[in-house]
Amino acid sequence: MKKIFFAVCILVLTAGMLQAQTYNIVIKGGHLIDPQNNINELMDVAIKDGKIVLKAKNIDAKLAVQVVNAVGLFVTPGLIDMHAHVFAGTEPDHGLSNGLSALPPDGFTFRLGITTIVDVGGAGWKTFPIFKKNVIDNAQTRVLALLNIVGEGMRGGAYEQDINDMDPKLTALVASQYKNYIVGIKLAHYSGAEWTPVDRTVEAGNIAHLPVMIDFGSATPPLPIEELFMKHLRPGDIYTHVFALLDGNIRETIVDEQLKKVKPFVWEAQKRGILFDVGFGGGSFNFSQALPAIKSGFYPNTISTDLHTGSMNSAMKNLLNIMSNFLAMGMDLPEVIKSTTSNPALAIHREDLGNLSIGSEADVAILKMDKGNFGFWDKTGYKIQADNRLECEMTVRAGKIVYDLNGIATPIVLR
Numbered sequence: 001m002k003k004i005f006f007a008v009c010i011l012v013l014t015a016g017m018l019q020a021q022t023y024n025i026v027i028k029g030g031h032l033i034d035p036q037n038n039i040n041e042l043m044d045v046a047i048k049d050g051k052i053v054l055k056a057k058n059i060d061a062k063l064a065v066q067v068v069n070a071v072g073l074f075v076t077p078g079l080i081d082m083h084a085h086v087f088a089g090t091e092p093d094h095g096l097s098n099g100l101s102a103l104p105p106d107g108f109t110f111r112l113g114i115t116t117i118v119d120v121g122g123a124g125w126k127t128f129p130i131f132k133k134n135v136i137d138n139a140q141t142r143v144l145a146l147l148n149i150v151g152e153g154m155r156g157g158a159y160e161q162d163i164n165d166m167d168p169k170l171t172a173l174v175a176s177q178y179k180n181y182i183v184g185i186k187l188a189h190y191s192g193a194e195w196t197p198v199d200r201t202v203e204a205g206n207i208a209h210l211p212v213m214i215d216f217g218s219a220t221p222p223l224p225i226e227e228l229f230m231k232h233l234r235p236g237d238i239y240t241h242v243f244a245l246l247d248g249n250i251r252e253t254i255v256d257e258q259l260k261k262v263k264p265f266v267w268e269a270q271k272r273g274i275l276f277d278v279g280f281g282g283g284s285f286n287f288s289q290a291l292p293a294i295k296s297g298f299y300p301n302t303i304s305t306d307l308h309t310g311s312m313n314s315a316m317k318n319l320l321n322i323m324s325n326f327l328a329m330g331m332d333l334p335e336v337i338k339s340t341t342s343n344p345a346l347a348i349h350r351e352d353l354g355n356l357s358i359g360s361e362a363d364v365a366i367l368k369m370d371k372g373n374f375g376f377w378d379k380t381g382y383k384i385q386a387d388n389r390l391e392c393e394m395t396v397r398a399g400k401i402v403y404d405l406n407g408i409a410t411p412i413v414l415r
Contacts, residue, residue, distance in 0.1 A: 035338035036357070068410075074367045075365075077342070084304070096121070113320070149171055149187050183211075254266045303326060366408075368391045392405065
């Protein structure tokens with residue numbers, strides 16, 4: 001009888017343990033913002049085996065191995081920084097292509113709620129295998145890429161001016177070989193006064209069935225962006241550094257600096273399907289462009305950093321700082337979250353990302369809205385004040401807690 005009694009006790013305890021571990025993580029009490037699923041309300045989230053398995057008003061915390069106290073916090077899909085430079089290397093003369101100006105991703109992602117980062121143009125068709133081996137394969141962050149139309153990638157100087165190294169067929173071939181990682185084609189920094197680089201980039205995009213991102217050149221006088229939007233780019237293609245006012249009249253602006261209004265053809269381009277990306281960078285954002293645009297209701301499709309060593313300690317700082325800039329200018333929080341989750345996912349044709357749909361990979365950001373007196377400034381020193389700034393409390397990547405600022409998970413599990 002004693003043996004039977006003990007056996008029954010073990011079965012009961014085992015059943016209780018199994019019930020207690022229905023979920024790996026339950027995030028309790030947070031305000032869920034999931035733009036793709038039109039959710040903007042208090043809601044719990046449960047994670048099991050790396051996937052989102054339940055969203056509900058009240059999920060029993062006893063069913064979770066770990067419980068996250070998200071009361072007073074915002075729960076969002078893992079953020080996507082779709083304009084960064086993470087092809088970090090040791091070559092002093094390689095710029096953003098295996099060089100010293102790019103940054104290793106994991107040190108600049110999880111502490112900001114970023115679970116996916118897109119390197120834009122660091123590698124070309126010649127150098128992408130090195131990028132994959134050295135960076136992508138060794139990162140916990142999901143690293144995707146826009147392949148540079150220049151075979152040598154973003155090495156700077158004469159390399160990026162070499163039209164002969166802009167090969168659409170080889171670029172598209174490499175993009176197809178690494179289709180799980182390459183999500184678009186990039187043109188940057190070309191300073192000539194011809195359209196050939198743009199057209200070759202779009203040709204590669206057509207062959208590979210991928211969008212392109214254009215960091216428009218620096219010709220004097222500048223090539224007209226109306227012609228770029230209406231005659232060269234396709235719906236779904238991306239124009240980056242949208243709020244830049246560059247010195248020397250080398251790139252046309254989207255806002256008329258005299259009238260302080262968005263140019264009419266820019267509105268038409270956005271309606272046509274051209275996507276506009278922030279790419280804040282070290283010198284690619286001006287409030288004189290952004291403030292009139294946001295005030296008039298012209299919002300960027302995607303908010304991004306242009307992360308590199310020349311931007312992270314200047315006005316840009318990080319993705320949450322830029323998002324806070326746009327909150328201060330008048331965008332609401334759901335729209336800002338949309339611009340860093342579902343919108344970039346759509347732009348790079350990765351609709352599996354940027355959402356918390358049931359069955360999706362559990363990439364989650366938990367954000368806090370700090371209250372205080374904060375200043376946001378641009379490369380000219382123009383400054384705006386705000387009383388809100390976003391901060392990351394926790395990041396979950398593929399169902400595992402990879403960053404917990406204040407220990408809001410119980411129990412805390414060391415990585």
